[in-house]
Structures are given as C-alpha cells and as structure tokens.
Amino acid sequence: MSVSTEAPEKQEFNKGKSRALSKEDLFAYAGEPINKAMTPEAKIKCFTDMVRIRKFEQAALQSYQKGKMGGFLHLYIGQEATAVGTVSVMNEHDHLITAYRDHGHGIAVGMNMNECMAELYGKFTGCSKGKGGSMHFFAPEKRYWGGHGIVGGQTPLGLGIAYALKYKGVKGCAVCYLGDGAVNQGVFHESLNLASLWDIPIVYIIENNGYSMGTSQVRSSVFPDAGLASRAEAYKIDWDNVHGENLYEVRAKTGAAIERAHEKSRPTVLEIFTYRYYGHSIADANHQRYRTKEEIRHYQERKDPINVWEQILLEEKHLTEDEIKEIDKKAKEEAKESIRFADESPFPPPSEILTDVYHSVDNPDSHTNEGTIFFNDRLPF
Amino acid sequence: MAVITYRQALKDALAEEIERDENVFIMGEEVAEYNGAYKVTEGLWKRFGDKRLVDAPISEAGFIGLGIGASFLGLRPVIEMMFFSFVYVAWDQAVNNASSMRYMSGGLLNCPLVIRGPANAGTNVGATHSHTPENLIASFPGLKVVTPATPADAKGLLKSAIRDDDPVFFMESTLLYGNEGEVPDEDDFTIPLGRAEVKRSGSDITIVAHGGCVISALKAAAKLKKEQNVDAEVVDLRSIRPLDKATILKSVKKTNRVLLVEENKPFCGVDAQLSHIIQREAFDYLDAPVHRISAVDAPAIYSPPVEKVQVPNPGSIINEVREILQIKA
Numbered sequence: 001m002s003v004s005t006e007a008p009e010k011q012e013f014n015k016g017k018s019r020a021l022s023k024e025d026l027f028a029y030a031g032e033p034i035n036k037a038m039t040p041e042a043k044i045k046c047f048t049d050m051v052r053i054r055k056f057e058q059a060a061l062q063s064y065q066k067g068k069m070g071g072f073l074h075l076y077i078g079q080e081a082t083a084v085g086t087v088s089v090m091n092e093h094d095h096l097i098t099a100y101r102d103h104g105h106g107i108a109v110g111m112n113m114n115e116c117m118a119e120l121y122g123k124f125t126g127c128s129k130g131k132g133g134s135m136h137f138f139a140p141e142k143r144y145w146g147g148h149g150i151v152g153g154q155t156p157l158g159l160g161i162a163y164a165l166k167y168k169g170v171k172g173c174a175v176c177y178l179g180d181g182a183v184n185q186g187v188f189h190e191s192l193n194l195a196s197l198w199d200i201p202i203v204y205i206i207e208n209n210g211y212s213m214g215t216s217q218v219r220s221s222v223f224p225d226a227g228l229a230s231r232a233e234a235y236k237i238d239w240d241n242v243h244g245e246n247l248y249e250v251r252a253k254t255g256a257a258i259e260r261a262h263e264k265s266r267p268t269v270l271e272i273f274t275y276r277y278y279g280h281s282i283a284d285a286n287h288q289r290y291r292t293k294e295e296i297r298h299y300q301e302r303k304d305p306i307n308v309w310e311q312i313l314l315e316e317k318h319l320t321e322d323e324i325k326e327i328d329k330k331a332k333e334e335a336k337e338s339i340r341f342a343d344e345s346p347f348p349p350p351s352e353i354l355t356d357v358y359h360s361v362d363n364p365d366s367h368t369n370e371g372t373i374f375f376n377d378r379l380p381f
Numbered sequence: 382m383a384v385i386t387y388r389q390a391l392k393d394a395l396a397e398e399i400e401r402d403e404n405v406f407i408m409g410e411e412v413a414e415y416n417g418a419y420k421v422t423e424g425l426w427k428r429f430g431d432k433r434l435v436d437a438p439i440s441e442a443g444f445i446g447l448g449i450g451a452s453f454l455g456l457r458p459v460i461e462m463m464f465f466s467f468v469y470v471a472w473d474q475a476v477n478n479a480s481s482m483r484y485m486s487g488g489l490l491n492c493p494l495v496i497r498g499p500a501n502a503g504t505n506v507g508a509t510h511s512h513t514p515e516n517l518i519a520s521f522p523g524l525k526v527v528t529p530a531t532p533a534d535a536k537g538l539l540k541s542a543i544r545d546d547d548p549v550f551f552m553e554s555t556l557l558y559g560n561e562g563e564v565p566d567e568d569d570f571t572i573p574l575g576r577a578e579v580k581r582s583g584s585d586i587t588i589v590a591h592g593g594c595v596i597s598a599l600k601a602a603a604k605l606k607k608e609q610n611v612d613a614e615v616v617d618l619r620s621i622r623p624l625d626k627a628t629i630l631k632s633v634k635k636t637n638r639v640l641l642v643e644e645n646k647p648f649c650g651v652d653a654q655l656s657h658i659i660q661r662e663a664f665d666y667l668d669a670p671v672h673r674i675s676a677v678d679a680p681a682i683y684s685p686p687v688e689k690v691q692v693p694n695p696g697s698i699i700n701e702v703r704e705i706l707q708i709k710a
Binding site for chain 1: 432456473486491574575
C-alpha cells in the first residue's frame with residue numbers, strides 16, 4: 001500500500017547504527033513541492049513555534065517542580081516537529097485532535113501561552129477555565145478538539161469530526177494523533193475499519209516516541225518489520241513512516257496524507273518516529289531505568305527537531321545565529337510572562353464546579369428541560 | 382388523537398426530526414437495510430437513504446465515539462443500541478467521553494447526541510442482554526436519561542431528546558414496542574425532559590415507576606381498586622435525569638405512603654436515590670417507611686417462568702402495597 005522508508009528508529013538505535021544527519025538527510029524532502037512553496041517567513045514561524053513550545057514546557061516543568069500545579073504534566077519536549085510540521089500543512093477546513101501530550105499541538109495551532117499556562121495552574125483564565133488541566137486543552141475555534149486523557153479514546157472522536165466534514169460536504173479532514181501505546185487499544189482498530197469502510201477523510205498520526213509509559217514498544221507491541229503504521233495494511237489503508245526530527249519530511253508526508261483525504265476522501269496512517277527527553281509524565285521519575293542516558297543523549301545530540309531545523313535554516317540562510325538567539329530569548333520571555341500571568345490569575349470560584357456540565361443548564365432559554373438535574377443535598381460553598 | 386404503537390411513535394419521531402433538521406442521522410447495527418433489529422426504523426432507509434440511515438458494523442465503541450466527534454461539529458447523531466446492554470463495550474466513549482467533553486473544555490463544545498434502544502429484562506435472553514443501566518448512566522453528571530412508558534411519551538420525549546444539546550440516553554423496552562396508545566396529532570408534539578406525569582390519580586398510596594414498570598404499576602393499581610378499594614396514584618418519572626422531584630414529592634405529601642418500583646437491581650438503583658430524596662424532603666409526611674421493589678438482586682435468569690418472578694410485576698406490586706397498607710390478603 002505504501003513505501004516504508006526504513007526500519008523504525010528505536011530498533012535502529014538498539015542495533016547501534018546511530019545515524020548522524022548528513023546534509024543529504026537534512027534536505028531529502030526540501031525539494032517536495034509543499035516545501036519548495038514554503039516562504040522564508042513560514043519556515044521561521046515553524047522554528048519559532050518549536051522553540052516556543054520548548055520554552056513553554058521548560059517553564060511549566062519549573063513551575064510544576066515548585067508545586068504550582070497538580071496532576072500530571074506530560075512533556076512534548078523532543079517531539080516538537082511533529083505538531084508544528086503537521087499543523088503547518090493544514091488549511092482552514094482541517095481539524096485536529098490528540099491525546100494527553102497536548103501542549104505542543106495547542107501552541108502550534110495558535111493558542112497563547114497565557115491561557116495554556118493558566119490551565120496548567122488550574123486558573124479561571126485557563127483555556128478550559130481550569131476544568132481540564134494539562135491533558136485537556138481545547139481550542140475549537142482553532143479547530144483543535146482537545147487533548148484527551150484516555151489512551152486511544154480520541155481515535156473515534158477524530159473519526160467523527162472527519163465524518164461530519166464529509167457529511168456536510170466540506171473539503172477538509174481530521175488529523176488525529178495518538179501515541180505508540182494507543183495502537184493496541186481496540187477502539188483504534190474499530191476506528192480504522194470504519195475509516196476505510198466509509199472512506200473517511202482522516203489522517204491518523206502515531207507519534208512513536210518508543211515507550212508506552214515505561215514499557216518499550218518491543219515489549220508492548222507485535223512489531224511488524226516495517227513499523228506500527230503497517231498494521232493499516234489489514235484495513236486497506238495507506239500508510240507511511242516518517243522521521244520526526246526533520247520538519248521537511250513531516251510536512252511532505254503529512255501533506256500527502258492530507259491531500260489523499262481531501263482529494264480521495266481516504267484515510268492514512270502515518271507513523272512519526274520521535275522521542276521524548278523527559279519521562280512519560282513528570283511523575284515518571286524512573287524513566288532512566290527503562291532507557292539509558294546514552295539513548296537520551298543520542299536523540300538530543302543528533303535528532304533534536306529544533307537543532308535539525310536550525311541547521312537547515314542556517315544552511316538556507318533564512319536565519320543567522322543572532323536571530324536564533326533572539327527567537328530563543330523572546331520565547332523565554334513569553335514563557336516567563338505566562339508564568340506571571342498564571343500566578344496572578346484567580347482560581348475559578350467554587351460555583352464554577354456546576355457550570356459547563358450541561359448546555360441546557362447554562363442556556364436555559366434554548367431548552368425545554370425542567371426538573372432537577374444536580375443532586376446535592378447541600379452545596380459546600 | 383391517533384392510536385399507534387410505541388414502535389410507530391418512535392419511528393414517527395425519528396422521521397419528523399430527520400425531516401426537520403438536516404443534521405439528524407441515525408446510525409447503528411441493522412438500522413437501515415435490515416429495517417431495524419426491532420423494526421423501530423422500518424421503512425426509514427427507503428424513505429431517507431444512506432446518508433440519514435447508516436448501517437454500522439458491530440463496533441459500538443467506534444460508532445458511538447464517531448457520533449460524539451460528529452456532534453462537536455453540529456451534527457445530531459441518533460445512535461441505536463440493538464440492546465442497551467451493548468453500551469458496556471463502549472463505556473469509555475458513551476459514558477466517559479460523552480459526559481466529560483463539555484466540562485473539560487470549559488463549555489467550548491457540546492455533545493448533542495442521542496443513544497437509544499431497548500433496556501429491559503423479561504425476554505429470556507440471559508443476563509448479559511438484560512440490563513437496565515439507567516441508574517448507572519444517570520450517575521454521570523453531563524448525561525441525561527429518559528425512559529418513556531407510553532407511545533405518546535416515546536414520541537414527545539424522543540423529539541425533545543434529539544433537539545437537546547446534551548447527550549441523552551433514551552431507554553426503551555422491547556416489551557413495550559407493540560403497546561398501543563393515543564398520541565396527540567399536533568404537528569410538533571414534544572414533551573420537555575424532566576417532567577414526570579401522574580398516570581393515575583389516587584389518594585391512598587403513591588407508586589413511583591419508570592419505563593415498563595409504569596405499565597405494571599397501572600395494572601396493579603386497577604386491580605387494587607377493584608379488589609381492595611385502594612386508590613393508588615401512579616407517578617411515571619419519564620425522565621430520570623433531569624428528575625421531576627416536585628411531582629414525586631407532591632404526590633407523596635398527598636398520599637403519605639410510597640412504593641418505588643423499578644426493573645433495575647436494588648443496589649444504588651434509581652429508587653435508592655428517590656428514597657433518599659423522599660425521606661429528606663417529605664419526612665414529616667410519611668406514615669410508613671418508603672418501600673421498594675426491584676428485580677431480585679441477581680443476574681437476569683434465563684428460565685422463562687422464573688424470570689417472570691425475578692422482575693417486578695403487577696402481583697408483586699400488589700403484595701407490597703398490601704404490606705405497606707397492612708391489608709391482609
């Protein structure tokens with residue numbers, strides 16, 4: 001059904017064939033029409049957004065460690081080219097939905113750092129008014145349908161979004177991200193079957209960072225030689241493998257998948273090989289037990305998506321070292337400002353517990369509901 | 382008023398909503414070409430075509446999740462469960478996702494979805510096919526649960542459910558599908574969610590029921606009047622969440638005695654909640670403890686004559702009323 005580029009990254013590393021990116025690698029996809037059409041401004045924006053995601057999360061990590069937020073914090077650091085590259089090839093009719101490692105996608109679609117940081121802090125100024133937290137960022141007006149906490153749970157939701165586009169006759173698609181752990185959830189397979197059976201314009205992107213929490217992919221998945229995406233063969237769905245450190249490649253292959261969705265209303269499964277530098281979440285203090293420091297260093301030194309894109313833009317002379325420093329500095333300041341904003345923002349009042357539960361309660365004039373819908377004998381506020 | 386079956390009333394509601402709103406479509410197993418496993422959608426595929434009636438493969442989690450996602454963009458999917466017992470394979474989608482989406486987004490999105498189908502025991506299909514999960518579903522804030530007992534309620538409530546902007550679980554009964562009843566002829570007949578109905582007025586005791594148990598309660602009440610001269614008031618909840626507390630409490634305060642009947646199992650059933658509400662809000666009006674009849678607390682038995690004993694029936698309701706009123710047989 002499709003071309004497999006090569007064996008998966010993780011296996012490649014295990015075999016000790018660590019591969020530095022040659023100039024040939026860097027520019028392998030630069031000549032694709034979708035990349036040739038890219039303006040210098042668009043290239044710089046991709047770089048800037050990747051840096052902003054990283055600075056945002058580094059700031060979030062510091063705040064987390066200071067006890068400013070609760071729950072989980074799943075960092076995207078190391079995977080930035082996936083969100084930024086894929087979002088950069090979507091148009092105004094394309095939608096996206098992802099799992100719980102969702103900060104990068106949020107910033108990539110244009111959510112501002114303040115609303116994102118405030119959400120992490122559980123503040124009323126957060127994107128979900130402090131009701132969702134780290135795993136549940138939403139920006140429907142930017143066609144971003146969330147961050148979803150249950151592994152694989154978003155895969156039929158993305159299908160439904162794409163189904164609705166087709167139903168309404170809109171030439172768009174849904175891009176639904178999932179992790180490598182989610183490929184073993186039954187509902188993902190149900191979704192693949194439905195997507196192919198009904199010609200649904202959806203792109204499933206497996207962000208394969210090598211580990212489903214602390215269990216490496218080789219211990220969790222029957223792993224076809226060609227990678228997890230090749231499971232799509234069973235559903236007659238086109239698939240491809242992508243090196244996630246190279247934004248050009250991410251764009252080229254995502255662009256092809258989106259074009260397939262737009263023009264043929266057919267699904268695609270892409271597997272993007274990527275890597276997270278931190279644990280599954282910040283609570284995952286053991287992440288250096290299930291993988292080696294050398295492995296992490298390998299990715300940081302040779303496969304870092306920001307460094308790779310930086311090299312490309314330096315080679316192409318779209319950026320200078322000074323400009324890069326300036327972008328870095330600005331992103332740091334923006335992240336710092338988001339910390340200040342979150343710190344100074346109020347928490348939601350307790351009465352907010354009972355809003356946004358039911359549309360009919362929040363919009364009584366547009367419904368004919370009667371009766372009691374909440375069953376509290378006495379409210380604690 | 383036309384006299385039609387409960388099944389026909391549902392079908393009419395579906396057809397009218399499909400015609401009224403281009404965003405309404407029906408999806409489920411055997412709903413289109415097969416005409417519906419219980420013929421609720423019979424003829425609709427021929428009338429409205431592939432876009433509005435969609436036969437889905439046996440993938441409840443997949444197509445319920447699809448319905449939720451589609452509802453984000455303004456579609457109004459009506460998902461049929463061949464049996465409500467099948468919703469369990471889609472629990473994460475139907476319950477976890479549907480109930481949480483609006484909330485976790487801080488109200489940025491809605492989930493105007495209906496999941497409908499039969500939820501009843503008493504048809505000798507064994508434990509896994511005989512669930513009545515209205516209590517389970519109603520325990521999730523964000524979800525609504527409706528249980529019509531008559532053709533008129535089936536039609537009026539289904540139309541309201543489809544127009545509702547929240548996820549509504551609409552629980553029917555295979556044993557009611559063939560029942561006939563009067564349905565108002567008015568063009569756009571709807572019944573608001575959350576409004577109970579006094580199906581029979583009485584003064585000696587209140588019997589609160591929902592779904593198929595309403596019919597059993599009405600039969601029991603007729604017999605109690607005839608044989609014991611007991612006037613039982615029968616309150617049909619119609620909607621579990623939202624719940625019409627006012628009608629229940631008004632009746633209890635009038636009769637001072639109450640029997641709660643449900644086909645569900647007793648532990649944490651809908652009537653456990655009602656019992657709490659009644660003791661808390663009408664304590665001084667009660668002349669007897671609140672009594673409940675539920676299905677006998679075990680998985681649904683297959684054996685046909687024994688299953689009849691397991692679920693509430695007019696005989697068991699009458700016996701319990703006699704007990705409360707201390708009437709000797």
